[in-house]
Amino acid sequence: GMIAFEQNDKMGLMNASGKNVVQPIYxxxxxxxxxxxxxxxxxxxxxxxxxxxxxxxxxxxDECSSFYEGYAVVYQxxxxxxxxxxxxxVMTIPEGDEIVSVMHNGxxxxxxxxxxxxxxxxxxxxxxKVVYQWIIEANPGWSAPAKKVSRQxxxxxxxxxxxxxxSRNL
Numbered sequence: 001g002m003i004a005f006e007q008n009d010k011m012g013l014m015n016a017s018g019k020n021v022v023q024p025i026y027x028x029x030x031x032x033x034x035x036x037x038x039x040x041x042x043x044x045x046x047x048x049x050x051x052x053x054x055x056x057x058x059x060x061x062d063e064c065s066s067f068y069e070g071y072a073v074v075y076q077x078x079x080x081x082x083x084x085x086x087x088x089x090v091m092t093i094p095e096g097d098e099i100v101s102v103m104h105n106g107x108x109x110x111x112x113x114x115x116x117x118x119x120x121x122x123x124x125x126x127x128x129k130v131v132y133q134w135i136i137e138a139n140p141g142w143s144a145p146a147k148k149v150s151r152q153x154x155x156x157x158x159x160x161x162x163x164x165x166x167s168r169n170l
Contacts, residue, residue, distance in 0.1 A: 002038075002051060004029055013038075013053070022053035033066040035085055046074070048087075057087040071103040082108060082126075090126050097122075107131055 002013045005024065012024030030039030037048040037056055047059035048067075065073040071082050071090060080093040082102060093099050093110060100121070101109040107123040114120065117138025123131045 002032065013051075021051065022049065030064065031066045033068055035067050035070065037067050037072075037085060039064045039066055039072070048072075057083070065102060068102045069104060071108075073099050073102050091124075091128060094128070 001016045002021065003016070004011050005014055005020075007024040010024040011026045011028055012020055013022035013029070014020050025042060027041040027044070029041075032038045032051075036050045038051070039046060040049050040059075042059055045059040046061040046064040047055060048057035048064070050056050061074040061076050063075040067085060070085050074081050074083055080099055081089050082091040082093075082099070084090050091108065097110045097112045099108055100111050103126075107125055110122050110124055112120045112122075119136045119138075120133060121136065122133040125131055
């Protein structure tokens with residue numbers, strides 16, 4: 001029921017009736033997925049607002065994803081973290097690992113790239129305990145290791161894809 005609009009190079013939100021609900025002071029918005037928190041960017045920092053435009057999680061992040069099952073991925077000073085809807089840090093992704101999918105059934109999917117081009121995928125819980133992992137080996141005919149995906153592309157994938165994983169199948 002919310003529609004983004006642009007005015008004077010800034011973005012706001014209006015309801016389906018065309019009434020401005022959130023004034024145009026933002027550089028952009030993410031998707032509202034499973035709660036009332038909307039990722040937004042202002043003054044080159046990202047945070048979260050509610051449908052009325054009230055700031056709910058401070059604008060201190062370089063990038064952020066939408067919330068899925070009550071968790072979102074945020075980036076600050078090249079550190080990747082998972083936060084809850086109160087803004088509490090739930091998990092810090094160790095250097096060398098990258099989050100592929102934010103929490104689903106209590107697990108996050110992370111990936112690390114090996115020097116030989118292999119990719120190690122792991123489902124981890126909030127304590128970063130590995131619940132399940134597998135390796136996708138690089139093709140021996142490849143001349144270069146697997147390409148790393150940019151943070152922006154990973155965020156786009158987090159929004160556009162949902163990896164369905166049922167932990168009861170382990």
